[in-house]
Amino acid sequence: MTATPKVTPAARNWGLLLFLSFVWGGAFMSMAVALEHYGPFTVAAGRIGIGALALLVIVAVTRPGDLAIRDLRTLGFILLLGVLNFALPFSLLAWGLQQVPSAFAGIAMGASPIFVLLLAYLFVPEEEIGPRRIAGVILGFAGLLVLILPGASANLGEGGTVAARIACVGAALCYSVGAILIRRAPQVPPMVFTAGMLTAGALVLTPLALLLEGRPEITATRATWALLYAGILPTGLAFLLRVVLIRSAGPVFMSLVAYVVPLWAVLLGVLLLGESLRPSTYVAAAIILSGVGLTQLRLLRAR
Template structure:
């Protein structure tokens, strides 16, 4: 399957923007719990897109919208935050970077695709690059945290494969609206039960939520699901390595964090893995 450069570039915008989540959350939303941020990121953006697109699911797509919303939004974010709470950031990031590798095997089973050794190698190289980027020598392990990270990676990997397999009969924006709304609605009772009260947002909080919701959810998920429909699953999933890469680079630029030789090597491996994955599918 020949990879179109414009499709690849547009799809890559999504994980690059997602890489800003840590910076925006810590700098603009310090008083909010991660689960509240996840719900506020998904639900308002989804409802806004529904109002704009004016198209609800029909028939079997009601069920599929909630299944995909749960896999790509609710379950993924819940497991992500469980992993983030129980693991050091580097360990959590490395565990979650297994998603492209999981996609490779799920695509072979669910989409009857051919398992390409070069694609598997590219995913392993990318995981190694992420490990060099974010893993610290004194990182500790936690069985529940690792299990949650793998569950989150598997959830979004399965959601991506099913989105490709089902091929929605609507535009990427409408498809995004369905998933963000259903995923946000599934998160709402969890937030109300766990957090009970949402802080009154300041101007700074609102700016952070606008970025995470409108840009980091509505726009980026639309580009992501567009890419899922046009590119090979392994190529799309390999772009997820750009998220931790972006987070590290933003920390270097805006937070004064340093880049070690190992991290620079990790950057080279991440870029190389994306190139290799694209070559494997040409």
């Protein structure tokens, strides 16, 4: 296995991290709105397909020669990551969002740093994971539990709620595995690589969506606009930046976005969808941000 060079996050990496957290925090809300009219697999396939189309157009205009990828190893990574980064987690999220609030789906993404930490320990030995970093991740996850557990028992009796919550956490696991594999993938230009993954995910998921839910009826409603937004910004653009950030700062640094995404998801859910915000949310936010600071304490001191 070829080792990847050690990297230190720069100021632009922190800026990208903050931007991605905001965009992805709103993605759950847009998917929830799209589910008002479309089925879950249609929403997932539509989001991936729209994102793929947007990036393919850009690549065709700016880098047409890069679209011809013939290396079988690269194509294999693209297909695998198209499933792990898009087809599978988007399907799990869309299905889960039928039963849980959009804010919860955002909160569930907070499990990804735990998965990334364990996977990085096994497969990315150049990542420095000392006791302080581990403590920070555990502290951040404890904050997520404070955010999730109050009021959780009130929904346990509803049909499918437990399975829906597991589906959201399963999506976080998919993203974590994908983050590790992206770091190990061949060095294809990020825009081409992301467009390829999205295309592969769309090719895998679209036939399944048509088989299970039939051809969707496109209407000029807010659900359609929400689906278009989810495909272009949180999918096409944001996942392109995700590839850039993982390659420049590493998967463990990238996983920190999952601590901030829940805060945006809750805030946007409250302001735009009318979801309730409990006092414990503010306590959880303080714990989560403390965990993030602890994991990157040395970098923060250096800066």
